[in-house]
Amino acid sequence: ATGCTTKSGTDTAGGTAGDDASTGTSGGPVELKDGSGVKLALIPGGAHPYFQPWKTTAEQDKADFKLGDVTFNETGEWDQGKQNNVVNSLAAQGYNAFGIFGVSPTDINTTFEDLKAKGFAVGSLASCPAGDTNSADFCLSTDVEAAAYKAAKATIDAIGGEGTIVHLTGNNVDSNTQRRIAGVKKAVGETNGKVTELPVITDIDKDLQTAQKAVADLLASKGQDIKGIVTTAYNPAVAAADGVISSKLPIKVVAIDDDAKILTGIKSGGVAATVAQNPVGQAYVGGWLLALLGSKQCTMKQPGVIVDSGSFVVTKDTVDSYDEERKAKTKALQTEFASQLSCQ
Amino acid sequence: MSAPVSETATAALQEPETPTEPPRGSRTPWWANQRIGLLILVVALATVFGLLRPAFFNQQLVIFPLLRDIAMFTVVGLAQLCVLSIGHMNLAVGRMAAFSMMLTGISYDLWHFGLYAGLLVGLIAGTAIGALAGWVIARTGVNSFVVTLALDFLLLGLIPLVYTALTENAAFVTKPAGMRELRNYSLADVCVGNVCGSPAIPQLAMFAVIAMAVVGWIYSRTRLGRELLLTGTSVKAAELSGIPTARRVITAHAMSGCLAALAGFMLAVSTGSIKATIGEEFMLPSFLGPILGGTLLAGGFISVWGTLLGTALTSVIRKGLDLLGVGLESLNIYLGLILLLALSTDRIRTVLSDRRALSPGRGGRRR
Amino acid sequence: MKRFVKTTEMTLLVICGVFFVGLVIASGGDLLTANSLRVLLQFLAVPVLIGLAQMVVLAVGQLNLAVGAIGGFAAVAMGVLMADHGVPAPLALLSGFLLASAAGAANGLLVVLTRINGFIVTLATMTVLLGVQYRLVGTRTVDAYPAALKTFGSYALFGVLPLIFLVALAVAGLLAVMLRRTVPGRQLLASGGNPVAAKLSGISTDRSVIIAHTTSGAILGVAAILTVASSPGVNKSIGGDWLLPSFAAPIIGGALLTGGSAVVLGTVLAAFVVRFVDTARAEFSLEPSWVNFVVGAVVLGSVVLGQVRTRRQQRRTVVKSPDAVVAGGVS
């Protein structure tokens, strides 16, 4: 298995500590008794391929856990104000369990607090609030710093441990971006100077053409010096894969996510590796947890706990098998959370 | 006080037997008034949405945030209205809000100011940056569109630099006392004896009320407002009538910056933190509210109530569609279509009222 | 010729020259390699076109807020037709082009028929088209279209002159001819320059408005074709960043917001200036913040310069621009 890091400091030992007598077996998931009163809303930050698995997984949640209702609502359109409105509208219509990707990591705690104050079950999915506190019941997310670290490692491996790499990413003034930058820096730092990094290129995830232009300019001016490109945002990943192929430079590209477009790139060799995240696991396990919390069957032993949903380096060799690994991780997550719950 | 005009001259100037024209304004029937039309539209839409989804009238979860939004975007609209009144535009409304909130954030984070002291810092910063824009426009005579666009780019560059230098998470997260209360408290928390206000009305809305009152008062009652409107109608004529047009241009932009800062503050309070991206979504609503409400892009005529109603219209449509569960794949389509439809009915009303007055009206203003 | 020396175009030409030489020196000559030049020009095609699409609407005294939405919608429509419905490339491109033109025409018709402010009309159509664009592709990135199209998108004559750039230049040329030498073009400019006078001269300003918006749509259709051809794929983000550049290019190029000015060359040159700033960003590994800073400064600087000059000329001006409209107006 990949070395998943779990950030919740108290529970590094695994899933056996602190069992409640009334819970089910400590190694397996807790059975939900009655989910019919739970109306689950999964709310991504906006339209993005990453969240598309959520839509189907929500339905699966509904079927598997016999929930009262589920919905998937992406109409917030990457605007915290609009997202808050969506959340409130859903609450007004009777939804009582929320899995939310907060648009603004620094603001989302406020939204969480509001919801908690009204007695709803809230989970922070796919992204954790900035800073040290998480006001949701839990956060189930890719550890973005770790994922970026892995991606950088994969890039360094791909270029043979030596040379210059460059990091392309999205919105500079976003705490997650800052974490990603830190992750890549860390990996580069560990090479003791064998690998150097050009200044990070930020703010090119707004649209595909901006990303494409930035990549082309980069390759035109520095293409000869660059050995590897690590991308931690979607549009730059697509653009870099394409740009490198058409420039015919021997540059290794490590992408993010496992969108069809990128997987094709991996198979054809245009993309050296990608770091897949676990959206299905987030939605599935998140939905399960929220149902448990929403039906008042369980409470978190330690509210606000942060759990890494896993990130998976996918290369040509593992492209067919990584999904199995991811499914295993999802199972493991349920077990891991079981120990975090105190249930009736 | 009497003008130095003698009886003879006055007599010569009179035009005895010619009948006076009937007043033009009173000819338009009440239902053709744009503001009243908007009001009816807003109420009608709210009723329809309420019938389809009773949750629409949920005080805490729907009305409260809806009013909070309307309040904020009304202030955004007023910020634009101030420059529209002189026929200018402020494309940097959002960035001015971000800039002033940055200073507010610094005052909270580094100088440990109180909530309102920080707001004051922000308002001053907004006024200053607005005045700067106005000053450049007045001095160079360059179109306000270009100047504020360029200023927008400048600030877009400057703000992230400051944030990345001063903060860890690209946001100021210190929350001074009272911020949380300001966000969540409604009039229900204001009681006189046993009588409390409605829980549906957010306290934050008071900023919008104050802003509307002040702006409305300036434009309808004071010399400044009148001079701004005249400057908007014709700069040349204003200059030749002794209005210091350059100063008025600066004033209008300063007012705009100040209101942008206030809107930024309201946004920061209602979402929770002060971050670099505050105000990014301000630009289009800032035009939409005033223009729907009848304020002219060309300058010279404004409507504060219209701005409120125009803002309310778009917010209500959006909220209603949200509640109806319209997905993103249809949301924008409906939003645009309803908007077009609403505006066309406005046009139809004008045409009808003109027809009743027996004649074609004045052609629509350009742009 | 003497008149040209004093124009905005001349200023921009000088700025372009200075920038280019500066960049060549900064890159140690690397910028002159075929590949660098190709990349420089490749990404000029679309900015030039969106600038022109906005310019032609500005020329008639209107705004088009829907540039990005029309272009993005058309690009996505083409992509989806080819990838999902197996429509042959030429047919798909043609349909996309026609759709864009139709969207432009719809803008014009709505402005004329409803007499609603063009700002609001295009804002509304923008919202609608953004919705349609999302409905068409959702969150996918569509790229399954014929290789020949991609070859066209990336092919460069002599390895330097990208075909798509030449297409953009050709469109610019055609537009210039249209505005300068054809009757509808002249009538369009007349309607923008002084609508009342145009009306009194028997020109239908309504028709001019429709023509301007339709032309704008058609240019955006071409921009969409070039985008499809040259992008790794199309998704809902296409067109998202077009609005501000579309205004920046013609306005830096000397267009009047009040209408009546045809500044094809100025728009093209302004697009060059912006592109140089981009190139500089890559060359000096600048943070994007600094780039915005520079763009802001350049815009302000060049326009202030231009303004000082035109103000000097206007000292001697008698024939006024459209604010000299007759009392009561003409309906």
Add this chain to the structure above:
Amino acid sequence: MTLFRADQVDKLFPGVRALDGVTLSLEAGSVHALLGENGAGKSTLIKVITGLYRPDGGRLLLDGDEVRFGSPHESASAGIGVVHQERNLIPGFTVGENILLQALPTARGLVDRAAIRAEAKRWLAELDLDLDPDQPVTELSVAQAQLVEIAKALSVQSRVLLLDEPTASITPNEADRLFHVVGKLKDAGCAVLFVSHKLEEVFQICDTVTVLRDGTSVLESGDLTELTRDEVVDLMVGRVHEALTLPPRTVDTEAAPLLELCGVGTATGHADVDLQVRPGEIVGLYGLVGAGRSELAKALLGLDRITAGEVRVRGQAVRIRNVRDALRNHRIGYVTENRKEEGVFLDQPVSRNIAVTVWDRLRKALGYVPAKAEAALVAEYVEQLGIRIASPAQYAGTLSGGNQQKVSLAKWLAAKTEILIIDEPTVGIDVRTKDAFHTLIWDLAAHGLAILLITSDLPEMITLADRVVVMRDHRVCGEVPNDHDYDRMSQQVIRLIHAEGTTAA
């Protein structure tokens, strides 16, 4: 032979019946005058004829056949040419293109520039106008622009030519050239309609006349040879119009000048301008169009740089920075010649137009202006100047020219200025209002105001001024004390202007 006939035409605007059963016949080979006071409906009739407005009643007959024009394009194709009252050139286009705008010559689908040049030259030559067809119209003077418009109307080769106040802003010289062309057209069998407030011209070139009053025709196709000037004026005014008599007024020539210019030079090219205006005195500033009189006034108000000499107000050397400064600190007012763009705010209520200069005085704490005080003040001036409005909330743009001019003057009277610069006060203003204005200006001087009157209307100058200062090419070239004898005065003034045989273009 009747070429064109408008029969019982009605036109309604919201709240106004602009035309009420007006009938007009234009005969081939004759020049027909259309007269009436401001707002009588002359321009409206022309706009109905050319298809710009759709008539609400009545018929239009061309060669005896009923016609309907949906747009100016259709009327032009039918052979009706027109010069509108408003300036109607397209900025940014060349002279040639403006002239031929209605039907641009094309070759192979493209606009044919050579043809434009050649044809435009032809029409310019017709008017004896030496202009380059490739020159942008933005470089033209007012008079030149007006002549280009006339060339434009000629270029449609019309059988019916409608001229709406074509001579309002051109010099007598240029007007003569126009009349020459009109004569030629008349000989060629065209019908010409001529609108003007200058009755001398009307009698000079017209054969028949139609008089409008409040939208009705009070005289249809009267023979001008059988009418006297006074009869025509009486018809326009609707009662017996008394000739203007002004009460005697004396100027204290010993009094210290209120306004004094000593060797003033400006950035726009004035040099060595000396001028004095005493309290109670009307000093006329005469010159041909473009002599630089308006620019001098604007420089005085701080709108242009004064580069040499000294301006003294009440004996003190001053530097006036802007109009506000002039108004507040020196009590100088300026009634502009460009009424529509600089004089009134067309899209604002009359009340604001008048009160704009007095808000400073009315305002209370925080800039509050009490609506009552404002309304009272506006009402006072509306009454005194007889401004015809339905309510103070009416937009100034909906008033007739004369009433707009009164509004433009009212704000300076309201401001209680002591020095008043009045620039072309009666351009495009009908006879009766003109007389009223003359009485008013005279009266203001009698009350002690120092008045600098700029006008290109020589009779007006001679009626009003105490002294006439003549300007040419931005310099003062002489001064004539006025003895109110028209013939002698006009000779002296014209001689001064043409002293060195130069004429303004």
